[in-house]
Amino acid sequence: MGSALVWGAVAAASLVIGGLLGVARAWPDKLVGAVLAFGAGALISAVSFDLFEEGVQQGGGVPVAIGLAAGALTYFTLDRIVEHKVPGAGAALALGALLDGIPEQAVLGIGLASGNGVSISLLAAIFVSNLPEAIGASTELHEAKRSRATILRMWGAVAVVCVIATVAGYAIADASSGDFKAGINGFAAGALLVMLVDSMIPDATRKAGRIAGLVTVLGFAVAAGLS
Template sequence: MLTATLYGLGTALPLLIGAAIGLRYDLPRPVLAALMAFGAGTMVAAVSTELFQPAFETEGIWTAGAALFAGALVYVVADRLIENKLGAGALGWALMLGSLLDGIPENTALGVTISSAGGVVLLVAVAVGNVPEAVAGAASMRSQPNFNRSRALSVWAATAVLLVLVVIAADAVADTISDSAIATVQAFAGGATIAVLADSLMPEAYREGGWWVGLSTALGFLVAFGLGA
């Protein structure tokens, strides 16, 4: 349980630190854009190598593809509801939702592979991606009318705690979870991540930074891919 707790903290603390930075400091727009683009690059690498590919190899294109589209659908619908409710302040909450929707399946997979080298690779990839995603999401929350820093930080903290508990729970029941089930949740996480990128993270990075953010995205992909190689 101690190892599972440490792994969970390894994914949750970067998320919480990133959120605290985004909520506390008024980052220059180019810096925020670079962080969002870098995070997008790490997420592209995670989807292709750590999430969808294992699901495809285990379950095939139809099952993995269905789970992928289910993850994307859940995020798109939830994001639309948030946007209708919050308007200008929706982006930050949408990114936090993305952290939750892809974080739960990722941390489930992490918990059940905690004793293998693959678990370490996934841990590093998730931790690297969580910081810029949380910084960008938390910073964007500040544009919401009636913004409350303490309330926003509490929500991010609750998300971080939940992700730790997911790792611990998955580790505890690892022997009872089938490879098929893990593959399904990995593909679901991949779909949610792709939707986060397409609907929220990459458009906002381009809007804030302009043409050069593609370079930061490529760097993020290279870093995450290199860590997983």
């Protein structure tokens, strides 16, 4: 349980670090866009290798497909609700970080409970993708006149929830079937894919311009290499 708490905190720390960087100063749009593009590539890798592929291996395609649909619909619905209250891509990115962070870190905890140790590839993918998500969202929210304190409290709360998800994943691992674990993987992948297409990639392209595609491939390559 202690290892789940420690590694969960390490993975979630990138959200707070990204939040601090995002509000520390006004970052050029091109740089923010490039960071978002890199993170998008890392997330595509995480969906492909750490969530979808492992989910299919654990429980087969059907539980993963059900999880994908549930994650996609959950993100889509909540994003529309948040959009009316806090317009802009920043709120969508923050919501995406929460909705994919919970099942991602639950998967991390389940892996620790299996006795195989921490999955370095999953840990790195979570950390590498959280950082640009948090930087981009914090920058957008700060530009929308949200206070630094409000933004940092938000990321602190999201990080705490993600750490709790890691511990919960560790605690329920023995009682969880392969189908359930596959469904968790699918849920995270579904939420991520909708967030990527709706918010992260369009925002990266708008801010970074033509280099966004190249940087996305670089992010994918780095995360895939770590996998």
